[in-house]
Amino acid sequence: MKLKDLTSPFYVWQRAFEKPYTQSKPTLNREGAHAYRGFHINDIEKCVGCGTCEEICMNNAIDMVEIAAKDSKKGDSGLVPRFDYGRCCWCALCVDICTTGSLRMSNEYTWAADDPDSFRFTPGVDETSWQDSEHGYRRHPEYDLLKLVRPEMEMLSPDEGLKSFDEVVAGYTHEQAVVEADRCIECEICVATCPANMDIPGYIRAVREENFEEGLRLLYDTNPFSATCGRICTHRCEDDCTISTFGKPLAIRWLKRYIVDQVPAERFAEILNDEITENGHHVSIVGAGPGGMSAAYYLRKKGYGVTVYEAGASGGGMLRYGVPSYRLPDDQLDKDIDYIVSLGVEVKYNTKIGHDIEFQQLMDKSDAIFIATGMDQPSSMRIKGEDHPRVLSGLTVLNDVASHKDPGVGKNVAVIGGGNVAMDAARVCRRLGADVTVLYRRRIVDMPADKDEIKEALEENCNFVLQAIPVLIEDAESSDQVTIQWGEAEMIAEDGKRPRPVLQEDRMHTDTYDSIISAIGQSGDFSFLPQEISDQLKQHWGKFEVDQRQRTAVGKIFIGGDIANDVADAISAIADGKNAAIGIDAFVSS
Amino acid sequence: MGYAGLQLVNTMFMQELCERMTRQFDCDQVMHQKDDLSFLRVDRDRLESALMYLKTHEGFVHLSFVTVIDYIEDGFFRLNYMLYNYDKATNIGVQVDITRENPSMHSIHHLWAQGWTYQRELKEMYGIDFPGSPRVDEEFVLEGWDGIPPMLREFDTAKFCEDRFAKRDGRESQDIKQTMRDNLYPERGES
Amino acid sequence: MFDLKRYSEAELESGKFTKLWHGPQHPGITGNMSLELTLSGDDVVECKTHVGYLHRGFEKLMERRTYIQNFPVVCRIAVPEPTFNEYMYAAAVEELAGIEVPERAEWLRCLNLEMMRLASFLMWLGGACGSFGMSTVYQWTVTHRDYMLDLFEEMTGARIYHMYISPGGVRAPLPDGFSERALSVMNGIEKLLYEIERVALNNHIFKMRSQDLGIIDPEMVDPYGIVGPNARACGFKRDVRKDAPYLVYDQLDFEVITADKSDAYTRTLVRYQEMHQCISLIRQMLEQMPTKGSFHADLPNVLHWKIPAGQTYVKSECTRGEYGYFLVSDGSEYLRRVTIRGPSYTHAIAVMEKLVVGVNIADVAGLMVSLHTYPPEIER
Numbered sequence A: 001m002k003l004k005d006l007t008s009p010f011y012v013w014q015r016a017f018e019k020p021y022t023q024s025k026p027t028l029n030r031e032g033a034h035a036y037r038g039f040h041i042n043d044i045e046k047c048v049g050c051g052t053c054e055e056i057c058m059n060n061a062i063d064m065v066e067i068a069a070k071d072s073k074k075g076d077s078g079l080v081p082r083f084d085y086g087r088c089c090w091c092a093l094c095v096d097i098c099t100t101g102s103l104r105m106s107n108e109y110t111w112a113a114d115d116p117d118s119f120r121f122t123p124g125v126d127e128t129s130w131q132d133s134e135h136g137y138r139r140h141p142e143y144d145l146l147k148l149v150r151p152e153m154e155m156l157s158p159d160e161g162l163k164s165f166d167e168v169v170a171g172y173t174h175e176q177a178v179v180e181a182d183r184c185i186e187c188e189i190c191v192a193t194c195p196a197n198m199d200i201p202g203y204i205r206a207v208r209e210e211n212f213e214e215g216l217r218l219l220y221d222t223n224p225f226s227a228t229c230g231r232i233c234t235h236r237c238e239d240d241c242t243i244s245t246f247g248k249p250l251a252i253r254w255l256k257r258y259i260v261d262q263v264p265a266e267r268f269a270e271i272l273n274d275e276i277t278e279n280g281h282h283v284s285i286v287g288a289g290p291g292g293m294s295a296a297y298y299l300r301k302k303g304y305g306v307t308v309y310e311a312g313a314s315g316g317g318m319l320r321y322g323v324p325s326y327r328l329p330d331d332q333l334d335k336d337i338d339y340i341v342s343l344g345v346e347v348k349y350n351t352k353i354g355h356d357i358e359f360q361q362l363m364d365k366s367d368a369i370f371i372a373t374g375m376d377q378p379s380s381m382r383i384k385g386e387d388h389p390r391v392l393s394g395l396t397v398l399n400d401v402a403s404h405k406d407p408g409v410g411k412n413v414a415v416i417g418g419g420n421v422a423m424d425a426a427r428v429c430r431r432l433g434a435d436v437t438v439l440y441r442r443r444i445v446d447m448p449a450d451k452d453e454i455k456e457a458l459e460e461n462c463n464f465v466l467q468a469i470p471v472l473i474e475d476a477e478s479s480d481q482v483t484i485q486w487g488e489a490e491m492i493a494e495d496g497k498r499p500r501p502v503l504q505e506d507r508m509h510t511d512t513y514d515s516i517i518s519a520i521g522q523s524g525d526f527s528f529l530p531q532e533i534s535d536q537l538k539q540h541w542g543k544f545e546v547d548q549r550q551r552t553a554v555g556k557i558f559i560g561g562d563i564a565n566d567v568a569d570a571i572s573a574i575a576d577g578k579n580a581a582i583g584i585d586a587f588v589s590s
Numbered sequence B: 001m002g003y004a005g006l007q008l009v010n011t012m013f014m015q016e017l018c019e020r021m022t023r024q025f026d027c028d029q030v031m032h033q034k035d036d037l038s039f040l041r042v043d044r045d046r047l048e049s050a051l052m053y054l055k056t057h058e059g060f061v062h063l064s065f066v067t068v069i070d071y072i073e074d075g076f077f078r079l080n081y082m083l084y085n086y087d088k089a090t091n092i093g094v095q096v097d098i099t100r101e102n103p104s105m106h107s108i109h110h111l112w113a114q115g116w117t118y119q120r121e122l123k124e125m126y127g128i129d130f131p132g133s134p135r136v137d138e139e140f141v142l143e144g145w146d147g148i149p150p151m152l153r154e155f156d157t158a159k160f161c162e163d164r165f166a167k168r169d170g171r172e173s174q175d176i177k178q179t180m181r182d183n184l185y186p187e188r189g190e191s
Numbered sequence C: 001m002f003d004l005k006r007y008s009e010a011e012l013e014s015g016k017f018t019k020l021w022h023g024p025q026h027p028g029i030t031g032n033m034s035l036e037l038t039l040s041g042d043d044v045v046e047c048k049t050h051v052g053y054l055h056r057g058f059e060k061l062m063e064r065r066t067y068i069q070n071f072p073v074v075c076r077i078a079v080p081e082p083t084f085n086e087y088m089y090a091a092a093v094e095e096l097a098g099i100e101v102p103e104r105a106e107w108l109r110c111l112n113l114e115m116m117r118l119a120s121f122l123m124w125l126g127g128a129c130g131s132f133g134m135s136t137v138y139q140w141t142v143t144h145r146d147y148m149l150d151l152f153e154e155m156t157g158a159r160i161y162h163m164y165i166s167p168g169g170v171r172a173p174l175p176d177g178f179s180e181r182a183l184s185v186m187n188g189i190e191k192l193l194y195e196i197e198r199v200a201l202n203n204h205i206f207k208m209r210s211q212d213l214g215i216i217d218p219e220m221v222d223p224y225g226i227v228g229p230n231a232r233a234c235g236f237k238r239d240v241r242k243d244a245p246y247l248v249y250d251q252l253d254f255e256v257i258t259a260d261k262s263d264a265y266t267r268t269l270v271r272y273q274e275m276h277q278c279i280s281l282i283r284q285m286l287e288q289m290p291t292k293g294s295f296h297a298d299l300p301n302v303l304h305w306k307i308p309a310g311q312t313y314v315k316s317e318c319t320r321g322e323y324g325y326f327l328v329s330d331g332s333e334y335l336r337r338v339t340i341r342g343p344s345y346t347h348a349i350a351v352m353e354k355l356v357v358g359v360n361i362a363d364v365a366g367l368m369v370s371l372h373t374y375p376p377e378i379e380r
């Protein structure tokens, strides 16, 4: 035994002179570290109720609940997460995955109450002492669980694209599609935004799982124009994709296209397996656009005999005669229409109702009628000289091109308008070899056209003249030309309203073009309707008023598509067609 | 010798070892997972001698653990004996497939002094018998358990909890899609 | 009713023996398990260990959670050392999923692991002294462990269950000014360790009680699968950090610490030296730590993350020796099987049952602590 071993322990006495480790009470106010994972905070203004926090929580501590302060709207379910602190382990996975960054934590960690149920609370709704806490855990900006970047889509270069009417967008490769599909968090928020309420997360999952047959079936549940929509849909769903808060929205449209592109037309019948049992009823449809054909598909599936009357020589409506083939090749539209027709839908082409057959005849022989005649009457610019022979309508130009006729636009063209028709007309003219100037009353951000369309038009060297208001159209020196007078506009906002372009009369310009293409809107032509019927159908701003199932005041008549919905795009017409089929079925069988 | 150099030697050693094992014990499957980890599959009746050989002749003196993977869909258990050679710094997982019906396996308690513990656990958790293994029938972590061995794939923990515990009141979550449909497009989008 | 006879070979009826249940409360910090002791007078003649008092079925729970959901689960498998579980789980997942972890994350992980080792040893050292009657030391070490927990709180957002090392990397870089605060805690602990050396390791009573207690014969090491300080104390130069370097250990300067007799005292001494080693490693890392660059790899969408079928075994050196995860994936969103290999499995059962025979009842707790066991890693 060493002496040291006996004496050394007495060293401990030295401690008597040191500051004690213990602290005197109260000690409860010790602040947590700045990044402490304490109690939750949710900014319910930002939260979109996507439920991803609920989805990832491995303790099942989160419920999505309705609250008084918030209603459902597009892009926001209105639900918010409620936490059960009897289960939460403060792992903050929910915070890491929160798609909007609304959810975070405070550094508060003490909470005593005698009612165990009070530990079930809704941050942002229930009053808490930590709701304004500055500190606490939040996802580090460089730590991402969400996948924010979209694979780059291969496209024809603008130069290449201008050489022909070939499709510009190549479509995803297999690898790209699967990677893109993997980004989906399946929150389902987009479903409400899609006019057809397609099962978007479902078919994206099918892409991820490389099950294209299942994917096709899911598409056809709500949309028999998937090859088309996979190319030209206005993809409103993508605007509300929750991933877009921090990143690029899912390429929902391209994924839809990817599914249809994987399945050859010959296999549709076998995969979709649409069995039809005739029910003995008959429905007439006016217009073989997406609205009419979609109604035909769902009615046929329910066993109805369906006849579609179409004024034109082929089906597809504006998709055929409006949308140019570099965006939607004819064979893709045919793929969709052919399948619908193959179910036994009778289509009478070159048959204009009100001209070749009277509407009343359809009323007499059908159990119900669905009208989706679209809008093919160009709107007027309401300026002097607009009936000049060198002023063409955008629809006519596009129609000519689609029918392989030369619209004769010349070498130097002005397009008036900022919508999709204007963009299409401009890009078509570029392909016909013309220099194109687009005149638009407002700013680029105000353009109703699709962002991609604007971007591509610019890339294809269309010259944009913004805040330009046409005032007068006159003869030019040469009879092959036309002169337009336009004035610059200032955007002026009056009492909080959306800014309005106001003409500046001191800044006027005059230009001469080979032709001026007017593309400022279109409306429908309802002259085929007999007066007494027309009187009964209610209209508002040039559109028929219908309910959720496209019913009108006349029991037998259902209306949909561009002439009934405000959106006026293909997918809305398709949704109307499907809902009309449901409405008609209910009407006929009652 | 640096770690990289060591790795190379290990890889060669492992490859040769696996070849020797294949010749001697008919190992039908060899999988090199990484430089210092390979898996071998042997026949049920060759396991003991294979382990004995690895331990006494190849330097795999250390038994890291014994475990089992339940392949319920194919009706077998895959036992895994993880050995380690300190000199070569390599692991080898020796695996044996046994049927899931009345599963039983030769005991290795005489090869490693802690071997019986693993076997006792596997008996309790998977119902695999190891005849002759000391105290193999004694309870291990469970006490008074009368259900099926709880680690079996068919044992459903969620159901167990539902049956056993009361659900907490006030815990209801709303479906996102359904809520939005009810509030925004009640009559649309049906089939 | 518990049938004593079934368990015991000693003739209890003879009246010569006493049956004593030691635990499941834990004197010292052995964790909840109990020893069923048969005593003759004050001496143990037989021991059976009983586990099952704590966390059960982690491995099963993990089969029902997605890969990302498991990362907050695993830390709970060992309260004093959650980090090793986090790291092993992440490493196994990354290996099977083919994910490269950025270098900065490796440093942060390694720092986190060594901090964990130190914190865990502090608690252990206090327990070791406490179970030989020196509970003052316990108060000191637990206090300094708390300073470590403050550091963890800053670095990871939590004191005990850090949930910091996630598959792919770590969740955050070091907060500003962390190094300085960490270094000052290190200085404090270093000073404390010298004090403990004086009052405990050099204490005649401590020596008397712990020397020659629970000697692990080198012959036992391989058959019993003894690892870590328990094996190093009797001369085995084995340490996963050196034998199969992971993270950044191959860039750090340290030697495997060994001794020549594994009794309770020497084991304490070895761990004591390893604590100094931890401090040195932490200092080295704080100095060399990269301060820029990504700390988390790009993962696939974790909400439906599938990992190709495969199996692997990954391991690290925890305070108690080889700690490993055996992970089997089957290509689905859920792992097929995970087996967690902790040193206590053998140290607390087979080894303990052997060493405790002949030990005086008063020293049983001390012996148990000296093996440094955590029952939760047995039960998983």
Ligand SMILES: Cc1cc2nc3c(=O)[nH]c(=O)nc-3n(C[C@H](O)[C@H](O)[C@H](O)COP(=O)(O)OP(=O)(O)OC[C@H]3O[C@@H](n4cnc5c(N)ncnc54)[C@H](O)[C@@H]3O)c2cc1C
Pocket: A232, A233, A234, A286, A287, A288, A289, A290, A291, A292, A309, A310, A311, A312, A315, A316, A317, A318, A319, A322, A323, A351, A352, A353, A354, A372, A373, A374, A375, A376, A395, A398, A420, A421, A424, A528, A560, A561, A562, A563, A568, A569, A570, A571, A573
């Ligand atoms: C240039 C242009 C580009 C567009 N780009 C897009 C786009 O990118 N994405 C998008 O989603 N939407 C786009 N749209 C809009 C889309 O084409 C329409 O919303 C959609 O086609 C409307 O479908 P519908 O069935 O209501 O009518 P339409 O498609 O217009 O079809 C109506 C059909 O009815 C026929 N018809 C009319 N009157 C009669 C009658 N009396 N008797 C018999 N048949 C008759 C017509 O010949 C026509 O075939 C674009 C439109 C245009 C003009």
Ligand code: SF4
Pocket: A056, A057, A058, A059, A060, A061, A062, A083, A087, A088, A089, A090, A091, A092, A093, A094, A095
């Ligand atoms: S912190 Fe973790 S346990 Fe708590 S609600 Fe969020 S995800 Fe669930």
Ligand code: SF4
Pocket: A042, A046, A047, A048, A049, A050, A051, A052, A053, A054, A079, A080, A081, A097, A098, A099, A100, A101, A102, A103
């Ligand atoms: S993840 Fe975020 S945005 Fe979505 S519901 Fe939860 S808190 Fe709201």
